[in-house]
Structure formats: C-alpha cells, structure tokens
Amino acid sequence: MLLFHNTMSAPSRFVRLLLGEYGEEPDLQEELPWARRPEFLQVNPAGTLPVLIGEAGTGIVGAFPISEYLDETRGPIMRTRRLMPGSPLERAEVRRLIDWFLVKAEGDVTRALVRERAFKLQMSPAEGGGAPDSAVLRTARANIRQHMRYLGWLAQNRNWLAGETLTAADLAAGAAISVLDYLGEIDWSGEPAARDWYQRIKSRPSFRGLLADRVRRLPPAPHYSDLDF
Numbered sequence: 001m002l003l004f005h006n007t008m009s010a011p012s013r014f015v016r017l018l019l020g021e022y023g024e025e026p027d028l029q030e031e032l033p034w035a036r037r038p039e040f041l042q043v044n045p046a047g048t049l050p051v052l053i054g055e056a057g058t059g060i061v062g063a064f065p066i067s068e069y070l071d072e073t074r075g076p077i078m079r080t081r082r083l084m085p086g087s088p089l090e091r092a093e094v095r096r097l098i099d100w101f102l103v104k105a106e107g108d109v110t111r112a113l114v115r116e117r118a119f120k121l122q123m124s125p126a127e128g129g130g131a132p133d134s135a136v137l138r139t140a141r142a143n144i145r146q147h148m149r150y151l152g153w154l155a156q157n158r159n160w161l162a163g164e165t166l167t168a169a170d171l172a173a174g175a176a177i178s179v180l181d182y183l184g185e186i187d188w189s190g191e192p193a194a195r196d197w198y199q200r201i202k203s204r205p206s207f208r209g210l211l212a213d214r215v216r217r218l219p220p221a222p223h224y225s226d227l228d229f
Helices: 008-020 038-043 063-081 088-122 134-156 166-181 192-202 205-211
Strands: 004-005 027-030 052-053 059-060
Touching: 004 008, 004 166, 004 205, 008 063, 008 088, 008 166, 008 205, 059 063, 059 205, 063 088, 088 134, 088 166, 134 166, 134 192, 166 205, 192 205
Parallel strands: 004 027
Antiparallel strands: 004 052, 052 059
C-alpha cells in the first residue's frame, strides 16, 4: 500500500498509527498540502490528506473512510485487539471521539498552529509563507486548555479514552496530541492523567515512526521522543 501524507498532519498520523497497529508498513509519500502537485491531484482532486492506495490500486480519501476500510478488512482478524468495539453504542463513542480530536481539535487548535509554526516556514511568500500571525497563535493556544482538560477527564475516568480497551479513538487523540507535543505547545504539568495516558500510547510500537519524524527547519521539543518525558 501507499500512503500520501504529511508529517505534521494529525489525520495522516492517525492513519499511520492505525496501519502500525494492524501490522501494515505502507510506502509513505510526503505531500505539501499547499503545493497541489498535479500528480497528486490526479489521485485526489480535492488535494486533501491523507490518501491511501489500497491493494486494488484504488485511492481511499480521508482519515475516516480509511479507518473504516482498515477496520472492515483487518479488524476481524484482530479479535480482542480490534480497534473498533463490538456494540453499536461503543462504536458510536469511538467515532465521536475520533471526530472530536480530528475535526473539533483540528479546527480549534492543531490546524492553525501547524500552519503558523510549521507550514509557513516551508512556503514561499507567494504561497502564504512568512512570519507567524501572533493573533492566530494566541487564539489557538487559548483553545488548547479546554481540549487538554477534556482529555484529562477522559483519561482519569476511563481505562482508555473510549472505554476499557484501546480503540481507534486513542490513536486519533494520540495523533493530534503528538503534533502539538512536537511543537512544544502542551504544558503536561497541568494534566497528570492525560500525561500518563499519552505516555502509554506513545510507548506502543506503532508510535515509533511518529517519534522519529523530523520537520526541516523545525526541530521537535526536547522531550518529544522521550518515552518517559
């Protein structure tokens, strides 16, 4: 399989974690979302990430469709380690939390911080590159607090975020949090339950590729790859 992704894209990281948990090692093709490379647009005219080219050579576009595809094609053989629970209500909770971290948190926090602090370093002035917008940064950073409080509440009241077992919800949250942690935007001292949960999730083998990620001209926070913070 082939995955079109971007290192600083939380939805892309979510799919990479899913593939890792399912024991898959796809080829990775890094895409710059703003570049709109013609060859990539032939695969996905919308120009959005991630895109997975599956076994049949057909492109599957978007983190949600890819996660459902992987669950349907790989989930049954995982048995008790399946990343989507058995009951409809439990699956609904997993999907709700995936939406929370990859849509709500993405819109409130992650997308803005990644654009201002990472993408603008790589973009030309004509593409919108340049200095970060301080007002955008202030708003996104203020929004981090509510999301960390909610993550802390989930981690304190449940064994894993959606219930008793590891699910795709934990991977979605781990993907989003790992981007912010790379940027050094999280104060872990204020949410010990969230910190303990993240330490568990980033110690999984599927996380190794993410912890090895590096962005040109933007090194990660010093503790980023440290499993013990």
